[in-house]
Amino acid sequence: MSDDAISPLSGMLFLGGELTPGAGERITVENPATGEAIGEIAQATPTDIDRAVSEARTAFREWSRVTPHARAKALHRLGELIAADADGMARIMTLEQGKPLNEARGEILKLAEACHFYAEEAVRVHGEIVPNDKPGFQSLVVREPIGVVGAITPWNYPAELIGWKLCASLAAGCTIVIKPAEITPFTALAIARKVSDAGFPEGAVSVLTGKGSIVGQALVEHPDVDKIAFTGSSAVGLHIQQTCPRIKRLSLELGGNCPMIVTATADLDMAVAGATRRGFRNMGQICIAINRIYVERSIYENFIAALAKSADALVVGNGIEAPDADVGAMASAEPLTKTREHLADALDKGARLLAGGAAPEGEAFARGHFFRPTAVADCTHEMKVMIEETFGPLVGIAPFDTLDEAIALANDTPYGLASYAYTRDLFEVQKISAELDYGNVAINNVDAGIMNAPYGGRKQSGVGYEHGREGLLEYFNFKHVRLFHGVS
Numbered sequence: 347m348s349d350d351a352i353s354p355l356s357g358m359l360f361l362g363g364e365l366t367p368g369a370g371e372r373i374t375v376e377n378p379a380t381g382e383a384i385g386e387i388a389q390a391t392p393t394d395i396d397r398a399v400s401e402a403r404t405a406f407r408e409w410s411r412v413t414p415h416a417r418a419k420a421l422h423r424l425g426e427l428i429a430a431d432a433d434g435m436a437r438i439m440t441l442e443q444g445k446p447l448n449e450a451r452g453e454i455l456k457l458a459e460a461c462h463f464y465a466e467e468a469v470r471v472h473g474e475i476v477p478n479d480k481p482g483f484q485s486l487v488v489r490e491p492i493g494v495v496g497a498i499t500p501w502n503y504p505a506e507l508i509g510w511k512l513c514a515s516l517a518a519g520c521t522i523v524i525k526p527a528e529i530t531p532f533t534a535l536a537i538a539r540k541v542s543d544a545g546f547p548e549g550a551v552s553v554l555t556g557k558g559s560i561v562g563q564a565l566v567e568h569p570d571v572d573k574i575a576f577t578g579s580s581a582v583g584l585h586i587q588q589t590c591p592r593i594k595r596l597s598l599e600l601g602g603n604c605p606m607i608v609t610a611t612a613d614l615d616m617a618v619a620g621a622t623r624r625g626f627r628n629m630g631q632i633c634i635a636i637n638r639i640y641v642e643r644s645i646y647e648n649f650i651a652a653l654a655k656s657a658d659a660l661v662v663g664n665g666i667e668a669p670d671a672d673v674g675a676m677a678s679a680e681p682l683t684k685t686r687e688h689l690a691d692a693l694d695k696g697a698r699l700l701a702g703g704a705a706p707e708g709e710a711f712a713r714g715h716f717f718r719p720t721a722v723a724d725c726t727h728e729m730k731v732m733i734e735e736t737f738g739p740l741v742g743i744a745p746f747d748t749l750d751e752a753i754a755l756a757n758d759t760p761y762g763l764a765s766y767a768y769t770r771d772l773f774e775v776q777k778i779s780a781e782l783d784y785g786n787v788a789i790n791n792v793d794a795g796i797m798n799a800p801y802g803g804r805k806q807s808g809v810g811y812e813h814g815r816e817g818l819l820e821y822f823n824f825k826h827v828r829l830f831h832g833v834s
């Protein structure tokens with residue numbers, strides 16, 4: 347059953363600055379809360395892909411020469427248009443992704459914030475004059491936009507993860523072809539519709555829907571795409587790195603397996619609130635979700651009792667009908683299956699179930715991908731929940747005796763995206779922030795990413811940064827101009 351918000355976008359691509367019916371294979375898109383079909387995508391064909399890239403190249407010649415002030419103005423306009431339609435765009439997101447409407451609305455507003463942030467940054471990109479080894483020379487280091495960007499994005503934050511790439515690209519003077527996740531295409535098309543209203547040149551932004559292995563891979567392999575900006579799993583990120591047939595810039599924002607350390611000096615209530623928020627928000631489908639918690643033994647039983655209570659109190663609902671529910675449906679069957687598998691593995695190996703462990707009961711939950719926020723205690727690194735990314739509403743907890751042990755356990759992972767700690771001891775704060783091998787460390791809070799600080803992973807969590815000035819610099823080449831002027 348198509349929804350009024352979705353039907354104008356169903357079967358469309360965004361090419362040449364407008365929504366265009368696609369001719370490729372149709373793939374049904376479902377509402378994960380009900381299992382109902384809400385629309386379909388038309389898989390972009392090789393002709394569509396070539397068209398998008400070629401129009402992006404043409405638009406790049408114009409857009410890269412537009413003044414930063416004019417780029418900023420267009421981005422501010424885009425931010426205003428998006429914010430003005432936050433309710434409509436949120437509905438589209440909830441229908442395809444499952445998160446509660448209020449949370450979807452918050453994400454749309456953060457997308458608008460990204461537009462304004464990068465609009466402001468656009469006019470602050472400057473070069474440098476570098477001292478020379480001989481008199482009469484001057485070295486200018488200038489920044490030039492890379493060119494055509496291929497953006498490939500996942501389904502958990504269907505607006506923000508496009509927005510960071512879109513806004514930074516456009517601010518830098520690049521043009522962009524976006525391949526959103528197959529299960530959340532309509533938010534991307536809704537964003538593109540705003541792009542056309544904001545007055546960017548035709549072809550500066552395109553959206554190609556379809557399977558990642560076909561449409562995404564075609565962008566990776568396309569000889570005229572200069573950079574791939576990818577967010578998704580480490581496995582697909584590695585595949586992209588290995589199969590990219592020519593030298594091109596890659597930024598890879600990948601998976602995580604994020605730890606939290608709670609020492610005996612922590613404010614327990616704050617730590618429990620933080621663990622609940624970052625463990626279960628968006629049904630744990632966040633790259634920076636807390637997957638595993640290490641708690642100092644003297645406060646362990648108190649902490650797990652409080653966390654169990656807090657997890658049990660979370661309201662699960664259909665995101666459209668219960669806009670202010672704490673969590674909605676999971677986005678598809680796949681992460682739910684993995685959550686169940688990690689839970690079964692933990693329980694088999696001796697973990698103690700503290701909260702959740704099953705789908706909520708009732709007719710309202712019968713056909714959607716619902717699950718109760720779930721916590722398990724007494725976990726070890728033999729269990730998948732502690733060493734793999736669950737990407738679902740499951741948190742594993744284990745006690746520790748010394749801070750060195752906790753830090754070693756926290757670092758015992760191939761990932762390095764985000765980490766968390768609660769402590770009120772200055773020495774512990776300093777030691778933890780210095781020794782955790784992660785791109786983001788949040789102490790006494792769980793909001794590891796803010797718009798104006800760099801956000802990126804290390805190790806198998808990726809290369810490159812989004813957010814902040816660093817996120818913008820990912821879209822530039824540096825050029826060194828060495829000039830002899832003879833004035834000494």
Ligand code: TAP
Nearest residue numbers: 499500527528557558559562563578579582599600601633
């Ligand atoms: P993936 O399966 O990796 O998919 C991400 C995107 O890549 C989708 O658009 C997918 O298309 C596409 N894709 C799949 N195979 C491809 C290929 N061979 N070539 C090019 N593109 C391809 O990830 P997911 O399941 O959507 O998202 C969850 C993962 O993303 C988690 O690991 C999570 O941690 C990570 N993530 C990381 C971050 C940051 S900032 N580090 C943020 C959010 C999520 P289809 O949808 O059509 O398969």
